Amino acid sequence: MAPLLEIRAARREFATPEGGKIRALDGVDLDIGANEFVTLLGPSGCGKTTLLRAISGFETLDGGTIRLGGVDLTALPPFRRPVNTVFQSYALFGHMTVARNVGYALEVAGVPRAEREAEVAETLEKVGLAGMETRKPGQLSGGQRQRVALARAIIAKPRLLLLDEPLSALDRNLRQQMQIELKTLQDKLGIAFIFVTHDQEEALTMSDRIVVMRAGAIEQIGPPRDIYRHPRNRFVAEFIGETNLFLVTVDRIDGDTALTRTADGVELVLPAVGRQPGERLTAILRPADFTIAAQGIPGIVTRAVYLGSDLHLSVTPESGGQDIRVTIRDGLGIGEGTNVHLGHEPTRVHVLEGT
Numbered sequence: 001m002a003p004l005l006e007i008r009a010a011r012r013e014f015a016t017p018e019g020g021k022i023r024a025l026d027g028v029d030l031d032i033g034a035n036e037f038v039t040l041l042g043p044s045g046c047g048k049t050t051l052l053r054a055i056s057g058f059e060t061l062d063g064g065t066i067r068l069g070g071v072d073l074t075a076l077p078p079f080r081r082p083v084n085t086v087f088q089s090y091a092l093f094g095h096m097t098v099a100r101n102v103g104y105a106l107e108v109a110g111v112p113r114a115e116r117e118a119e120v121a122e123t124l125e126k127v128g129l130a131g132m133e134t135r136k137p138g139q140l141s142g143g144q145r146q147r148v149a150l151a152r153a154i155i156a157k158p159r160l161l162l163l164d165e166p167l168s169a170l171d172r173n174l175r176q177q178m179q180i181e182l183k184t185l186q187d188k189l190g191i192a193f194i195f196v197t198h199d200q201e202e203a204l205t206m207s208d209r210i211v212v213m214r215a216g217a218i219e220q221i222g223p224p225r226d227i228y229r230h231p232r233n234r235f236v237a238e239f240i241g242e243t244n245l246f247l248v249t250v251d252r253i254d255g256d257t258a259l260t261r262t263a264d265g266v267e268l269v270l271p272a273v274g275r276q277p278g279e280r281l282t283a284i285l286r287p288a289d290f291t292i293a294a295q296g297i298p299g300i301v302t303r304a305v306y307l308g309s310d311l312h313l314s315v316t317p318e319s320g321g322q323d324i325r326v327t328i329r330d331g332l333g334i335g336e337g338t339n340v341h342l343g344h345e346p347t348r349v350h351v352l353e354g355t
Contacts, residue, residue: 002070003031004192005055005160010064012050012216024050026216027064032160032194037186039195039203042213043239048196051213052162055194056085069159084158088165090149092137098124099133102151123155126185143174150182154189161186163195167202179205200240204228212236230350234282237352242287244324245352250279257346264321266297270349282352285344287312287327292334293343299324301338304331315342 012025024047032038040048053059055066057078066073073081092101100107103120111119124130127147137145146166153161163182167175183206186193197203203210204224212219212227212235220232231237237245248260248268258275260268260283268283302323303314311331314323324342334340 001034004034004036004069005030005032005194006065006067007031007051007055008065008067010051010054010066011062012047012054012059013062023216025054025061025064028216028218030211030218030221032192033208034192035186035190037183037193037195037206037208038211039197039207039209040211040213041197041200041203041239042219043198045215046213047216048198048211048213049164050216052085052164052194052196055160056083056162057081058085082159083162084153084156084160085162085164086149086153086166088168090137090145090166092145092148092152094137096136097133098129098135098137098140098148101137101148102155104152105156119155120151123151126154126188127151128181142170143178146170146178150185154185154191158191160192160194161189163193165197167197168199175202176205182206204241210240212239228286231284231352234352237284237350242325242327244285244287244322246283246285248281248283250275250277250281252277262321264317265319266317266321266324268297268344268349269346270351271346284350284352285348287325289348290324290326290328290342290344292326292328292331293341296341296343297324298339298341301334301336301340304335304338306331313340315340 007028007030010025010028013021013023016022028051040051042048050059054061057076061074099120102123103116106116106119127150129144129147129151167178170178179202207224209221210224210227211221214235220227220236228240231240237243246262246266246268248262251259251261253272253275256272257269258272260270270283298318299315301313302316305312309329311328311334313326315326316323326342
């Protein structure tokens with residue numbers, strides 16, 4: 001099946017006050033399916049918002065093309081694109097009721113009042129705001145205003161919905177609730193969502209695929225589990241969640257396992273397939289990949305943070321070197337100053353080839 005959205009060789013540069021140029025998009029290629037929830041993820045300045053604005057038409061490309069459903073949108077103004085955007089600020093009309101905010105686009109388009117009111121009622125039902133038609137934005141909570149912005153964006157039945165960090169102003173609990181609601185709404189509507197965030201948790205929670213960006217380019221694209229468990233490079237590994245990276249050398253092969261060691265003497269075991277003695281590589285273990293065991297890497301707990309069902313530890317290896325971040329369940333009796341051994345399953349190690 002052909003993709004809904006096709007972006008090819010997208011380029012965008014901005015002039016700096018010093019007279020130079022910053023390349024916000026550096027030849028980006030990206031396809032989006034007709035019913036996908038795709039998140040653009042990356043640090044500030046990586047190009048994710050510029051890419052979103054280019055899709056919506058609010059940013060003009062210096063090169064490349066954007067096609068939606070086979071139609072070239074590259075030169076079309078925003079109002080001629082079958083795309084709607086939910087902004088971070090929501091941009092609601094404070095003097096209008098919820099119903100008028102949501103139905104404003106239909107009103108401007110000349111849709112008859114009875115038909116418009118029916119559409120507004122149906123849309124508010126979808127976002128859980130039925131009965132609030134006469135309220136104004138100032139009488140709503142942050143989560144309710146966010147739903148109004150969503151309703152206004154989807155009432156015109158766009159083929160693609162763009163969301164520019166719309167949850168950033170919400171408190172943590174409400175943000176987590178809205179993450180699930182957004183994904184549920186997207187499934188119900190059956191349209192593609194492109195969501196921009198710098199929050200890894202949001203990306204992992206909602207996305208069918210994550211697009212990790214840096215310096216105007218795409219570093220990796222894939223489902224959340226693949227991005228988290230099999231990062232393509234060091235940047236992705238460090239940006240997506242907590243991680244431990246070890247520069248190791250393979251000492252020897254022992255049956256199905258390769259015995260490796262860091263320069264500080266920390267020993268790790270990984271699958272032997274494809275490994276050779278003397279080989280240098282970067283091994284990745286997430287904090288939850290470690291266990292407190294009878295044997296393993298000896299060390300001392302230098303920091304222990306209790307967060308509900310999880311205990312987050314920093315363990316300094318006995319042999320020296322970087323602290324190892326560890327997440328375990330319960331951890332009764334383990335605290336700062338506790339001597340421990342860290343074990344791990346060889347199959348949990350992800351290897352970045354080379355140094």
